[in-house]
Amino acid sequence: MNNDAQVTKRPKRGVPEGLWQRCPGCHAPIFRKEAERRLFVCPECEYHWYVPANDRIRQVLDEGTFELWDDDLRPTDPLEFCDKKSYKDRLLAEQARTGLNDAAITGTGMIRARRVALGVTDSAFIMGSMGSVVGERLTRLIERATAQQLPLIVISGSGGGARMHEGILSLMQMAKVSSALARYDDAKGLFISVLTNPTMGGVAASFASLGDLIFAEPKALIGFAGPRTIKATIRIELPKGFQTSEFLLEHGFVDRIVPRAKLKSEIARAIDYCGK
Numbered sequence: 617m618n619n620d621a622q623v624t625k626r627p628k629r630g631v632p633e634g635l636w637q638r639c640p641g642c643h644a645p646i647f648r649k650e651a652e653r654r655l656f657v658c659p660e661c662e663y664h665w666y667v668p669a670n671d672r673i674r675q676v677l678d679e680g681t682f683e684l685w686d687d688d689l690r691p692t693d694p695l696e697f698c699d700k701k702s703y704k705d706r707l708l709a710e711q712a713r714t715g716l717n718d719a720a721i722t723g724t725g726m727i728r729a730r731r732v733a734l735g736v737t738d739s740a741f742i743m744g745s746m747g748s749v750v751g752e753r754l755t756r757l758i759e760r761a762t763a764q765q766l767p768l769i770v771i772s773g774s775g776g777g778a779r780m781h782e783g784i785l786s787l788m789q790m791a792k793v794s795s796a797l798a799r800y801d802d803a804k805g806l807f808i809s810v811l812t813n814p815t816m817g818g819v820a821a822s823f824a825s826l827g828d829l830i831f832a833e834p835k836a837l838i839g840f841a842g843p844r845t846i847k848a849t850i851r852i853e854l855p856k857g858f859q860t861s862e863f864l865l866e867h868g869f870v871d872r873i874v875p876r877a878k879l880k881s882e883i884a885r886a887i888d889y890c891g892k
């Protein structure tokens with residue numbers, strides 16, 4: 617069947633917009649309700665679609681158990697940074713578009729009746745980049761997890777790494793979050809880092825790679841710089857798919873690839889296995 621022809625014909629038949637969605641993996645038109653039922657995993661090719669942070673929280677936590685932490689923190693524009701538009705205007709636009717006030721949500725909740733500290737970054741908000749608010753929320757999350765002896769789960773979806781609009785204030789978040797994780801580790805905490813598509817840059821280079829256990833969703837893009845940047849810098853042709861979950865599992869950077877439908881159970885199992 618010619619999928620393209622099918623999709624272009626649909627609006628003429630009066631099908632409401634958004635009922636079908638094209639899969640970014642296989643380009644097949646997918647019935648949105650069906651994708652939703654499968655936690656936004658394509659029924660044709662198993663491609664794991666983007667999931668907003670709030671949906672992600674609903675997918676992994678027991679219903680109604682989430683308690684938001686540090687939502688009062690708001691990003692500011694200390695450098696009065698301007699690229700195509702001012703950072704101040706960009707923040708307002710991103711907040712309106714995504715319904716988030718910055719790229720990370722943190723808090724506590726239950727996973728199959730086990731209390732955890734949970735952080736999620738959302739790649740829709742300035743590419744999920746780690747500005748001061750993201751860094752501070754994660755640091756406080758880790759510090760609370762340390763004080764309350766909670767297992768720590770961070771689900772990363774960050775294509776942007778550090779947030780250039782905040783300059784050095786953004787870069788220092790990598791060190792700050794990593795230091796908090798070192799103290800959490802000294803206190804014998806269990807940190808499960810879950811990498812989703814994409815996990816890149818300063819996020820991959822700091823907390824996302826520091827898990828006691830590192831899970832990844834299938835076929836996620838995970839790395840530091842993009843393939844083109846690497847090629848332009850070191851002038852070496854890198855192996856095909858070197859920044860995928862599967863390649864990184866083979867080379868020991870990822871401990872386990874976990875399909876989205878099994879993530880909640882796998883986290884619960886890991887917590888029990890580690891006696892936390």
Ligand SMILES: [Zn+2]
Binds near residue numbers: 640644662
């Ligand atoms: Zn697909």
